[in-house]
Amino acid sequence: MRALLRGLRFRRPIRSSLAVAFLAVLCACGSEDFSEAEKKAIGSLSLDALSDLPLDEGNRYSGNRAAAAFGAVLFNDEGLSGAGTVSCATCHKAERQFQDDLPRGVGVAETDRRTMPLAGVAFSPWQFWDGRRDSLWAQALVPLEDAREHAGNRTAYARYVKARHGEAYEALFGPLPALDHLPSNASPRGDAAERAAWERMTLRERDAVNRVFANIGKALAAFEETLTPREARFDRFAKAVMEGREPEEDAVFSALEREGLRLFIGKANCLECHNGPRFTDDHFHNTGVPPVPGLAEDRGRAAVLDEVQDDPFNCLGPYGDAAPDACSALRFMQKDAALFERAYKTPSLRGVANRPPYMHAGQFDRLEVVIDHYSNAPAAVSGTSEIRGVVFTERGRKALIAFLKTLDGEP
Amino acid sequence: MTTQKRSGGKGLVLAVIGLLVAALAVYAGYRLFAPPPATVDMTYNTVSSDGLYQVMFETDTLPIPLNETHSWVLIVTTPEGEPVNDAEIGIDGGMPAHGHGLPTEPKVTEGLGEGRYQVEGMRFNMGGHWEIRVGINAAQGTDEATFNLDL
Numbered sequence: 001m002r003a004l005l006r007g008l009r010f011r012r013p014i015r016s017s018l019a020v021a022f023l024a025v026l027c028a029c030g031s032e033d034f035s036e037a038e039k040k041a042i043g044s045l046s047l048d049a050l051s052d053l054p055l056d057e058g059n060r061y062s063g064n065r066a067a068a069a070f071g072a073v074l075f076n077d078e079g080l081s082g083a084g085t086v087s088c089a090t091c092h093k094a095e096r097q098f099q100d101d102l103p104r105g106v107g108v109a110e111t112d113r114r115t116m117p118l119a120g121v122a123f124s125p126w127q128f129w130d131g132r133r134d135s136l137w138a139q140a141l142v143p144l145e146d147a148r149e150h151a152g153n154r155t156a157y158a159r160y161v162k163a164r165h166g167e168a169y170e171a172l173f174g175p176l177p178a179l180d181h182l183p184s185n186a187s188p189r190g191d192a193a194e195r196a197a198w199e200r201m202t203l204r205e206r207d208a209v210n211r212v213f214a215n216i217g218k219a220l221a222a223f224e225e226t227l228t229p230r231e232a233r234f235d236r237f238a239k240a241v242m243e244g245r246e247p248e249e250d251a252v253f254s255a256l257e258r259e260g261l262r263l264f265i266g267k268a269n270c271l272e273c274h275n276g277p278r279f280t281d282d283h284f285h286n287t288g289v290p291p292v293p294g295l296a297e298d299r300g301r302a303a304v305l306d307e308v309q310d311d312p313f314n315c316l317g318p319y320g321d322a323a324p325d326a327c328s329a330l331r332f333m334q335k336d337a338a339l340f341e342r343a344y345k346t347p348s349l350r351g352v353a354n355r356p357p358y359m360h361a362g363q364f365d366r367l368e369v370v371i372d373h374y375s376n377a378p379a380a381v382s383g384t385s386e387i388r389g390v391v392f393t394e395r396g397r398k399a400l401i402a403f404l405k406t407l408d409g410e411p
Numbered sequence: 412m413t414t415q416k417r418s419g420g421k422g423l424v425l426a427v428i429g430l431l432v433a434a435l436a437v438y439a440g441y442r443l444f445a446p447p448p449a450t451v452d453m454t455y456n457t458v459s460s461d462g463l464y465q466v467m468f469e470t471d472t473l474p475i476p477l478n479e480t481h482s483w484v485l486i487v488t489t490p491e492g493e494p495v496n497d498a499e500i501g502i503d504g505g506m507p508a509h510g511h512g513l514p515t516e517p518k519v520t521e522g523l524g525e526g527r528y529q530v531e532g533m534r535f536n537m538g539g540h541w542e543i544r545v546g547i548n549a550a551q552g553t554d555e556a557t558f559n560l561d562l
Contacts, residue, residue: 044477044538051479125480272509272537276478281536283514328480332515332532339512386511 046238071223082151103362136221153187230409260403288385301340341383494526498549
């Protein structure tokens with residue numbers, strides 16, 4: 001016998017329900033056809049519900065304006081790459097929501113994943129489609145050393161920053177170490193020659209280079225923190241609904257857009273994962289998106305649980321600035337790989353209609369295909385898809401897409 | 412004279428009543444629209460399935476936040492209200508309707524004394540019905556308590 005005693009609920013003060021009833025009487029306006037539950041959902045998705053950006057305790061330069069300005073320079077600096085041809089902005093284009101409209105990002109060569117847009121990225125506890133880094137600054141170090149992206153190495157970057165940005169660097173981070181005697185190219189993640197050169201360096205030299213490398217990441221992260229989501233038509237509509245007034249001008253939703261919104265927050269179950277003001281739960285799900293033929297096997301988050309815990313640049317590592325207690329994402333992470341087979345981070349849907357293709361490897365080229373996927377709910381090639389098919393009418397399909405378009409921010 | 416006085420008194424009484432009504436209306440209006448006090452602790456309270464423990468939790472974040480890692484304080488007592496210290500405690504849970512667990516692995520990180528335990532790493536990643544199971548192992552025996560939350 002299980003005694004399931006329902007927990008004592010915090011007694012909702014009568015006055016708030018009275019107030020709601022009162023408002024409803026006051027205003028028999030266009031928002032009255034949404035139920036209380038629907039209104040609650042609409043409000044929860046609105047940009048007004050976005051909390052203040054939390055500072056990253058692991059990055060002493062989080063929220064630092066001078067660091068953000070230096071980070072902006074680095075973000076656009078092609079010098080920060082092996083051949084001087086690739087910057088972060090090569091793939092993360094400011095005028096394109098900081099992505100590149102390609103199925104898979106292309107630096108020195110084509111990668112296996114789609115370039116992610118960056119608005120609101122600092123709110124996310126995990127970075128990358130599989131969350132293999134636990135902070136923005138640790139994330140930034142990965143493409144810099146990836147052979148298909150910036151294709152450089154940390155020792156070369158430390159020397160480059162000293163030569164090209166020495167003054168700006170030292171104004172923020174203090175004196176640069178002696179680097180001239182070090183090999184031109186050395187890294188534990190480089191090719192065989194670079195790894196061998198790294199092995200020949202003393203521990204102290206490696207630590208000095210790692211510190212400069214981490215600071216490059218911290219400046220880049222401070223810049224990326226400034227990339228916040230933009231207000232969309234949906235937000236103006238939601239504000240009116242929440243305030244119980246009639247939406248005006250471009251905030252007026254067509255019947256189709258309202259239907260799409262209703263489906264999204266209701267029968268279509270999209271809120272299970274795309275919730276909150278960024279339309280993401282920041283978690284990882286297997287949604288049965290098929291792999292791209294010809295690419296290396298991709299198990300999603302299941303493959304990287306050890307990598308993020310062993311990363312020397314993670315929150316608990318020697319280059320993070322946080323007290324261990326503050327590393328809550330890492331300390332309490334779900335570590336059961338079976339739950340994460342082919343699971344990917346729920347992407348934000350803000351601005352989504354404006355930036356095809358979709359999914360972690362650009363599998364789908366149009367929103368119509370995305371909606372078909374949610375309707376057909378194919379089985380996953382490995383692991384179990386969490387999607388239970390929802391049958392959409394032709395109009396329902398159009399309605400969902402019409403709603404997604406209302407999430408486009410200002411150009 | 413007296414009549415006049417009296418009617419003046421009546422007017423005063425009426426005026427006072429009028430003022431009272433107005434003040435009440437203003438107060439009611441204020442109560443109607445004032446946000447709930449920010450410091451109320453939400454307390455959940457249940458008995459473990461074999462009746463060994465009374466289990467409560469508190470959170471000072473109201474309402475329980477979505478997509479934010481936060482902490483709870485669990486309070487474990489005997490049914491008679493004696494605090495249970497030094498218990499081994501495990502936390503698990505999920506959404507029965509969706510067949511998935513918690514997005515994190517919450518843990519008791521500190522015994523605070525008087526049957527109170529700090530639980531860190533609580534996180535809920537969607538609205539709806541969640542079940543939190545608390546496994547307790549102490550001198551009284553092993554038992555499990557379940558909380559049902561609607562977020």
